[in-house]
Amino acid sequence: MDRNIHGSHETGTDWCVEWETLLILFAAGEELDSAEEANVIEHLAHCGNCRAALERERALLNELTENRVEPDVALLASCRANLRDALDREEEGGWWRRRIGALVPTNWMSPRPAWSAALLLLLGFSAGIFGPRVLEHHPQILAQNRPSSPAINAGSNPDADSPQANEPGNSPLTALDLRTADVSGINVIPAGTGEPPEVQLQLNQHQPVTVQGTVNNNDVKRLLMYVLDNSNRFDPDVRINAVDLLRAKTDDPEVQSVLCHAAHSDRNTAVRLKALEALDGAEPQELVRQTLLDALNDQNPGVRIEAINALQSMAARGQVVSDDHMLSVLRDRMLNDPNTYIRMQSAAAFRDLGPRQKF
Amino acid sequence: MGMSVALDGNARQAAVVKLDEEHSLIRRAQGGDRLAFEELVGRYDKDVLRLAMNLVRRPEDAPDIYQESFLRVYRNLHRFRFECSFYTWLYRVVTNVALDHLRRRSSRREDQAPAIDEPDGTTHDFFDRQPEQSAAANPERVVLGQELREQIAGAMKRLSPRERMVFEMKHYHGMKLRAIGDLLGTSEETAKNSLFRATKKLRETLNFMR
Numbered sequence: 001m002d003r004n005i006h007g008s009h010e011t012g013t014d015w016c017v018e019w020e021t022l023l024i025l026f027a028a029g030e031e032l033d034s035a036e037e038a039n040v041i042e043h044l045a046h047c048g049n050c051r052a053a054l055e056r057e058r059a060l061l062n063e064l065t066e067n068r069v070e071p072d073v074a075l076l077a078s079c080r081a082n083l084r085d086a087l088d089r090e091e092e093g094g095w096w097r098r099r100i101g102a103l104v105p106t107n108w109m110s111p112r113p114a115w116s117a118a119l120l121l122l123l124g125f126s127a128g129i130f131g132p133r134v135l136e137h138h139p140q141i142l143a144q145n146r147p148s149s150p151a152i153n154a155g156s157n158p159d160a161d162s163p164q165a166n167e168p169g170n171s172p173l174t175a176l177d178l179r180t181a182d183v184s185g186i187n188v189i190p191a192g193t194g195e196p197p198e199v200q201l202q203l204n205q206h207q208p209v210t211v212q213g214t215v216n217n218n219d220v221k222r223l224l225m226y227v228l229d230n231s232n233r234f235d236p237d238v239r240i241n242a243v244d245l246l247r248a249k250t251d252d253p254e255v256q257s258v259l260c261h262a263a264h265s266d267r268n269t270a271v272r273l274k275a276l277e278a279l280d281g282a283e284p285q286e287l288v289r290q291t292l293l294d295a296l297n298d299q300n301p302g303v304r305i306e307a308i309n310a311l312q313s314m315a316a317r318g319q320v321v322s323d324d325h326m327l328s329v330l331r332d333r334m335l336n337d338p339n340t341y342i343r344m345q346s347a348a349a350f351r352d353l354g355p356r357q358k359f
Numbered sequence: 360m361g362m363s364v365a366l367d368g369n370a371r372q373a374a375v376v377k378l379d380e381e382h383s384l385i386r387r388a389q390g391g392d393r394l395a396f397e398e399l400v401g402r403y404d405k406d407v408l409r410l411a412m413n414l415v416r417r418p419e420d421a422p423d424i425y426q427e428s429f430l431r432v433y434r435n436l437h438r439f440r441f442e443c444s445f446y447t448w449l450y451r452v453v454t455n456v457a458l459d460h461l462r463r464r465s466s467r468r469e470d471q472a473p474a475i476d477e478p479d480g481t482t483h484d485f486f487d488r489q490p491e492q493s494a495a496a497n498p499e500r501v502v503l504g505q506e507l508r509e510q511i512a513g514a515m516k517r518l519s520p521r522e523r524m525v526f527e528m529k530h531y532h533g534m535k536l537r538a539i540g541d542l543l544g545t546s547e548e549t550a551k552n553s554l555f556r557a558t559k560k561l562r563e564t565l566n567f568m569r
Contacts, residue, residue, distance in 0.1 A: 021555070024554070024555060024558055025551070028529055028530070028536075028554065029533075030533075030535060031535065031536055031551075057558075057562075060561065060562060060565065061530055063507070063511070063565075064511055064530065064561065065530055065531065067507055067508045067511050068409075068511070068531060069409070069508065069511070069512045069515065070405070070409065071405060071408040071409050071412060071421075075408070075421075075422065076404065076405060076408055078422070079404065079408060079422045079425045079426065080400070080401075080404065082422065082426055083400065083404075083425070083426050083429050083430075084397070086426055086430055087393065087396075087397075087430070087433060090430060090433060090434070091393070290390070290391060290392075294391075294393070297393070325387065325392065325394075325395075328394070329394065332394070
């Protein structure tokens with residue numbers, strides 16, 4: 001390799017001092033406008049020293065580019081592995097936040113802090129001024145939002161879907177209650193064929209409270225969803241019961257989201273499995289589809305198998321359509337999954353889903 | 360000539376296809392596709408690690424910069440709106456992370472010299488105040504014992520962090536000086552001067568070692 005890349009002068013350059021700046025930029029490339037470039041080219045045509053110096057400059061840059069110091073391969077591999085772990089942790093904590101975040105127009109708000117603040121103030125004032133008036137003229141809204149009057153027995157209430165609490169004068173089932181309450185157990189009372197079962201949710205607050213109703217009741221549904229959203233606060237058996245009960249409401253987008261969250265992030269394998277089972281019959285939204293694909297990379301082989309089964313059965317029902325992404329995930333499992341059975345199942349799914357959709 | 364034009368055309372077409380692929384990857388990653396995000400990481404992470412190694416004084420800190428940068432990208436990818444190239448955006452993130460890192464380190468150092476303007480009126484920004492590395496300070500960074508690479512590595516270490524960055528972004532990543540200035544939060548003129556100084560130092564160092 002020729003290491004005499006700077007000519008013979010001590011400074012390394014022979015070019016005319018007044019042209020130095022332009023020549024360095026010329027050598028660097030794409031920094032001069034067309035007029036400057038034309039001037040440089042014209043000067044080079046007449047000045048042998050600058051021509052030779054430019055050649056040496058380019059040779060130096062080539063040497064530097066070709067021999068640049070690259071990061072150590074082992075270090076890069078270690079960085080990648082650590083990043084993967086960090087992303088796993090990030091997904092566990094941030095998946096739900098990102099879903100919610102997608103609904104907030106941060107793209108618009110971030111660059112316009114003043115307008116955003118004004119808008120939020122306006123919304124706040126409007127809600128404060130007009131909210132009570134609206135509620136006054138539409139008492140049914142109040143009635144719907146007000147929690148059920150306390151009662152002990154579901155049979156005594158003609159409206160089976162009203163939740164009931166066994167505490168006279170019990171406070172409404174507010175967000176505050178949910179944050180402070182501990183669901184100590186869920187009792188399921190089977191109903192007739194085709195009817196959703198009656199649910200008794202026992203909450204431990206300052207005093208024990210029981211909320212009762214079917215999953216069609218908004219408060220019961222909210223409470224069950226809350227259990228799944230806050231998995232760290234509730235025992236796995238409570239969460240599994242909550243999934244089982246919400247299964248009847250998979251046509252509800254809110255319920256679907258919560259089940260997807262549980263399938264994706266619950267730390268308990270049995271809950272994730274149960275949630276995937278529940279999603280199997282769900283009307284497939286993009287979120288469900290993505291959740292099933294994500295589950296193909298779950299650390300637990302049982303969950304991965306359930307995800308493949310769900311994808312296959314939904315595809316057989318025409319509920320999901322395969323695309324390149326789905327096939328690439330299945331191909332990856334087929335080739336790289338450490339579990340032989342999963343590789344075989346993935347290959348079967350890949351065969352079923354790929355050709356059928358393409359031909 | 361005709362062949363050259365055809366090759367240029369092919370190269371341009373290949374670049375367009377590559378860009379389309381990258382945009383598709385970014386969109387998938389924005390939609391929560393982890394595999395797409397990891398593919399994006401794979402495209403740029405070597406450059407990011409090298410940039411991080413150039414930016415921080417202690418090479419053992421580079422993996423932290425690498426990880427924090429990609430986590431920030433992961434968290435904020437939905438904000439990327441294709442108004443600039445992805446690597447420009449990514450490098451901006453890396454630069455910001457490295458700056459935060461250097462600031463934290465500086466604030467912990469009791470003996471850190473305060474920022475002082477020069478008597479001639481020139482002001483030195485944060486990058487300028489970072490001490491330069493001596494060629495012998497990091498033996499583990501010398502690559503594989505190849506003589507020329509060692510010389511070049513030694514010459515690069517003599518550059519200030521900002522000079523290294525500007526040189527790297529210009530010559531290794533083909534960025535324009537204006538974009539580099541924007542990325543570093545400084546002017547095109549300052550970036551240009553850094554490039555001049557870097558080139559001159561490299562020329563002199565490698566000439567001296569010859």
